[in-house]
Amino acid sequence: MAGIGIQNATKLFGKTLALKGISLDIRDGEFMVLLGPSGCGKTTLLRCVAGLEHLDGGSVRIGERDVTDLAPRHRNIAMVFQSYAVFPHMTVASNIGFGLRMRRVPKAQVDTRVREGADLLGLVPFLDRYPAQLSGGQRQRVAVARALVMDAPVLLMDEPLSNLDALLRLQARADLKRLHKEVRRTTIYVTHDQVEAMSMGDRIAVMREGAIEQIGAPMDIYDNPASQFVGGFIGSPPMNFLRGAVRDGAFAGDGFSVPMSRPRVDLQGREMVLGVRAEHITISADGVPARVMVVEPLGSHALVTALIGKTAVKVQAPIDVGVRPDQAINLRFDEATVRWMDAGTGAAVQH
């Protein structure tokens, strides 16, 4: 019904290129997360889809319609802002019904839909209150309700949870995911929180410096990062990286050597970065020698930080691992999960 097509979008702020020719296709009903560090252009891209910023090049399509030159109100979108942007001079009910009134929906129908929206987000007891009398979480829900009652096929969200405290954010995250399952709007969700992205997105577009670094399903991106940047940005703890060169069946770097059972002729002699996740390293009797720096018991498991040569790596170990700082240990990498990246460009090479 209403997928979104972004073609070669560019945006300039003064002399800096905020969007460097981004193309992205979002399927109807999909929950697409734009993820990246601050300043990567994710919010700018969202605002360009909303029509709040004007593209300097490229086009935006919503459904079958080219909306590149349309004002926000003609794009058939609804948006939730980071600051919620709830109107302080209107009651919760007026806030939720604002968009419908602007569309000249008959009053009786506005009332019904406001009530439905309020019901969906548990705001019925607060309909007559003003935003100043609400908590942050309630205000956030008003903003979501106000966007949902518009029945726009496209829902845009700009870090809607970043102003909530940790516990509330967890709750709101689950609520938003449930809501999306119920209403199935095509959604673009901007966040810098990789946990939010992993848990909510059908697909994630990881952005960096105005370009998309990788698009894919959350687990796909987690397991097969397209670059060192993505591997380092996604996951907690981030992926471990070791720098070295492939020589004669082993990967050798500053003060370490990792044996490779499967010879990689294509990598022979190249400067590479080895990427491996904490849960794919085991402490064992033999393997790469390392020295324990820190042991952090985290309840379900322990996080061991160890030095291989001069590089610190994080290892997810059983809670009863029983190693102490300064102890010499051996680490074994699950070779099937090891990823190789070019040391110069950071780009992953095929495995």
Added chain:
Amino acid sequence: MNARVLDRTLIYGSAVLLAVWVLVPFYIITISAFTPQARIFDYPKPLIPTTFSTDTMQFFVEARGVIPSVINSLLVAVFTIVFGLALGTPAGYALARFHFRGREAFQVIVLATKMFPIAILSIPLAVTFLQLGLYDNLVSVALVHTAMALPFVILVTGGVFVAVSHELEEAAQTLGCSRWGAFLRVALPLALPGLAAAAIFTFVISWNEVFAATILTLRARTLPAQVLAGLGTSPLGFKFAGGLFMALPAVVFIFMIRRYLINLWGSR
């Protein structure tokens, strides 16, 4: 600890000094305005009035030309508010919302117009207004007052719109408003108290202004011009009563909008 005590003493000392500087003349004017005409030259003046009478005030209000000049003053002030807000609000909005080339320069130039005493500007102004045929009527006085009030209106409204989050207007736009509709429905209602403060401040500037009003008018005098014209010949009671009558609205109104003025000078 001692430094803090010293700091506080200095701050409160200065505050008291300033307050005395302003309040003592105001107090003397007030009690004199309510002293019967005959007792006005009593010396030493009793600090607490022993006799209270509205004779002096009544004499002032009933004096020839006072009532028409009050009406003139009010009309000029209303015109000034209309002109000032019509010109100043868009400028303040632009300062708050847009980062255009020369924004800082514009802000400085707006303030720089206040560097020149009105007396220096008066001759060229008078010549210009005479050439344009804009003299001895209320609109011409209002135009000069607008020019004088405009820098304050621009800076006050600019501060007001900065405080109204831009995201609110953007939200309104995504909900079906045009740019202009978003301003009218969201930014304007939220800015209204601040705009009212700007209007009141404009009123006070216009109500108190005497120089331009004097040189530009002969018959259509505003109250300060009227009082000034008769200053040499009027009895002392008339002066005190006139002073109080002119000062009172300013004092009351400025007190009402002090929050916005402190914002203007304190936080930006």
